[in-house]
Amino acid sequence: MSEAELLPPGRDPTLATAVHRRLREDILSGRLPPGLKLKLRDLAESYGAGASPMREALSKLAAEGLAERLEHRGFRVAAAAPGQLAGLIRARVLAECAALSEAIRRGDAAWEDALVLAEHRLNRVARSLDPGRFTANPEWEAAHRQFHRALLAACGAPPLVAFCERLREEAGRYRALANTVAYPDRDVAAEHAAIARATLARDAPAASALLAQHYERTGAFVGADLGRHTA
Known part of the structure; x- marks a missing residue:
């Protein structure tokens, strides 16, 4: 039946x-x-x-x-209080750094190639649709998601990857509510490049530290902006 x-x-x-x-x-x-x-x-x-x-x-x-x-x-x-964002970012750092370390340990040449390609595609797309003012580009957002997925793809633990994806979506909700699309005095492309380099060099401690800093920086910008919107 x-x-x-x-x-x-x-x-x-x-x-x-x-x-x-x-x-x-x-x-x-x-x-x-x-x-x-x-x-x-x-x-x-x-x-x-x-x-x-x-x-x-x-x-x-x-x-x-x-x-x-x-x-x-x-x-x-569900509520999305600014005070909850720090815990969400911390959970994301713990989960994704664990998954990234496993991906570095287990990943093969095909995984490396996929990561290189994902970063290349991300770098080819403009973050903004309007050079005069920052307007989020959906194509960049999609390439950005794919880059972060490619980092973890070889970890060999689908439930952990699914959990990381759920945390990513929840973090994206806070970003959408804060309407944070630009980060002054920050080179996001350089951050992605550094994460990719450390990952491809199979340096799990360095790659994990860079990924944690990447998310914590974003969380600080989003949290500050969300606080202004809800004040």
Whole structure:
């Protein structure tokens, strides 16, 4: 018997998955701000789904920590207090440095080639769409994600990589809420190059230290900007 045959009548797994994905993207991007009450009727109308797939999507978001279940009162978007950012950055440093050390130990020539290519592609894309003012470039953001994924790809622990990805998305939510896209007096490309060089040299302590500094610098900028927005 298939999974679809085991589902309750009227349950559409494809619709529930699509609604969950769209809600998740809207929370991570900041389009649905922290603390917003997620009213079932309004959401069903906005996302074109019935009550059953919408409840399932919200339950999944609550399990992921992106929504909060209110006792007898539905759901709301999870908080994103500036004070929580430091803990998130620390968790990301601990998890990704462990994964990077394993990737350096286990990685083969194909992994090295993929990392070199990811950095090359990142360097070829402009961070800003507008030379006169900093406007985030989605192509750069995608290449940036791929570079950081390439660093960890050889660690051989898919659950750890998935955890790192979840932390990355949560950190990205804070960045979106703070609207931080530029970092004065900081050369992000040079930071990426230094991380890549140490990684390819198989120097795990140096690569881990550089990756930690990279995230801590970003966290400091985002935290300061978020504090100004929420003050």
